[in-house]
Amino acid sequence: MGPMDPRIARPPRPRARLDRLASSADRLLRVMGDARVGLVLLLVAAGWNAAAAMFSGGTWLVQTPLYPILLGAVLLTGLASVALRAPQAWREWRRPSAPPEGNEALVGVVPIRGAPGAGAMDRAAAALRRAGYRVPASRGRSTGVAAVRRGWSRFAGIASHLALVLMVLGAALGTAFSRETTFSLLPGEQALLDQPRPGFTSAVRLDRFDAEFGPDGRPTRLDAMVTFLRDGEAVSGQLLQVNQPGEFDGYLVHGWTYGPAARLRVTDLGGQPLFDGPIGLDQTVNGRAAGVVNLPSAGLQVGLVLADATANRLSVSLGGAGGPSDAASLRPGESVRLGPLQVTLLSFDAYLTFVARSDPGMGLLFLSAGLLTGCLMVAFWLPRRRAGLRLVPDGVRLVLRGERFDRPQPEFEALLGRLAAELGGGVG
Numbered sequence: 001m002g003p004m005d006p007r008i009a010r011p012p013r014p015r016a017r018l019d020r021l022a023s024s025a026d027r028l029l030r031v032m033g034d035a036r037v038g039l040v041l042l043l044v045a046a047g048w049n050a051a052a053a054m055f056s057g058g059t060w061l062v063q064t065p066l067y068p069i070l071l072g073a074v075l076l077t078g079l080a081s082v083a084l085r086a087p088q089a090w091r092e093w094r095r096p097s098a099p100p101e102g103n104e105a106l107v108g109v110v111p112i113r114g115a116p117g118a119g120a121m122d123r124a125a126a127a128l129r130r131a132g133y134r135v136p137a138s139r140g141r142s143t144g145v146a147a148v149r150r151g152w153s154r155f156a157g158i159a160s161h162l163a164l165v166l167m168v169l170g171a172a173l174g175t176a177f178s179r180e181t182t183f184s185l186l187p188g189e190q191a192l193l194d195q196p197r198p199g200f201t202s203a204v205r206l207d208r209f210d211a212e213f214g215p216d217g218r219p220t221r222l223d224a225m226v227t228f229l230r231d232g233e234a235v236s237g238q239l240l241q242v243n244q245p246g247e248f249d250g251y252l253v254h255g256w257t258y259g260p261a262a263r264l265r266v267t268d269l270g271g272q273p274l275f276d277g278p279i280g281l282d283q284t285v286n287g288r289a290a291g292v293v294n295l296p297s298a299g300l301q302v303g304l305v306l307a308d309a310t311a312n313r314l315s316v317s318l319g320g321a322g323g324p325s326d327a328a329s330l331r332p333g334e335s336v337r338l339g340p341l342q343v344t345l346l347s348f349d350a351y352l353t354f355v356a357r358s359d360p361g362m363g364l365l366f367l368s369a370g371l372l373t374g375c376l377m378v379a380f381w382l383p384r385r386r387a388g389l390r391l392v393p394d395g396v397r398l399v400l401r402g403e404r405f406d407r408p409q410p411e412f413e414a415l416l417g418r419l420a421a422e423l424g425g426g427v428g
Contacts, residue, residue: 029083038078042165049171081161089158100401105399128415150385160372172361184352186261187206189205202228204253207225224255235248236248240254251357253355253356257352260351262279263347264302268342280351303318313331314331314345326339330345384402
């Protein structure tokens with residue numbers, strides 16, 4: 001066999017594969033970190049959530065496999081943006097560059113007493129340090145000085161973009177995975193905080209509640225004392241108010257509405273009890289509170305309508321497969337026969353309707369909102385300022401720039417005064 005032809009391609013070395021992989025990852029990072037890509041993804045996610053919330057039956061939009069992929073892309077673009085810009089912000093903070101002159105820059109000249117030299121620039125740099133500016137150490141500084149104050153505030157601007165992305169993710173998680181359950185309880189009753197499922201035992205028991213009404217009949221106070229339970233055991237008692245919901249096992253629980261209830265005893269003619277307890281009048285018949293007592297053992301129903309709330313009069317009717325067959329009117333303590341049944345109205349009571357909501361994105365939403373607020377406070381109240389000193393024939397030229405929304409005229413005048421005192425000249 002002859003010598004190998006050098007033109008024959010050799011198999012790629014492992015190092016070459018790693019280089020190509022790193023290059024591809026870098027390109028992907030730069031694409032995902034592009035502001036235009038991030039904006040498009042945010043708009044798509046916002047439109048997706050809006051469509052799911054606005055249109056009836058639109059919840060399928062947030063249950064498709066594409067939705068978590070979209071959320072992952074939104075998160076990736078936020079992380080990529082931070083990964084691309086954070087190193088540059090770090091370098092600018094640790095090794096600042098001289099700011100360019102322009103319309104947004106403040107410029108002044110400080111004359112130097114005596115012959116200018118490297119010592120003058122060292123004294124000027126020391127004056128900037130005493131004013132709170134970061135001036136990197138440099139030997140042989142003879143013509144220029146670059147400094148920055150609060151250079152770390154650029155990280156707040158970068159973090160604010162990430163906070164906005166996280167807010168969108170928090171809202172999206174809430175839209176896609178939140179759970180809400182509504183149930184009504186009478187004092188002493190309890191219910192699960194969510195739909196029954198294996199292993200889920202978080203529940204609430206209504207101990208008592210109290211309400212007050214204003215002159216116009218509207219409720220002014222609704223206080224409910226509840227006990228939260230887990231595995232059938234009481235865990236904690238809380239007072240729920242209108243603007244103060246309870247929190248238990250990741251669920252927010254608050255009283256939503258309330259209404260009248262009737263405590264009934266229903267027996268057959270032989271005295272055998274068929275129903276004995278409260279029933280909430282949480283339905284409406286001709287604008288009046290109503291309810292139904294189902295008696296499956298007898299194949300009958302007892303319909304209830306609050307005929308007169310002022311006089312505490314309850315209308316009861318007997319129904320079955322053939323429709324209504326008998327009716328009567330009762331007051332508390334009275335009893336009446338309805339067909340084969342004996343119905344007794346023991347008293348009136350009230351029920352309270354609760355709303356229990358679990359939102360896995362709520363914590364992320366509040367955390368990102370707090371992060372965004374803090375970042376904006378830093379960006380507006382503690383902005384970065386860049387200063388540059390350059391030796392010119394008639395002295396030292398100071399250039400000071402703030403951020404776009406910041407024009408630090410008072411600080412500029414203070415720096416000129418510091419430099420004039422240090423260099424022994426006036427201000428030009």
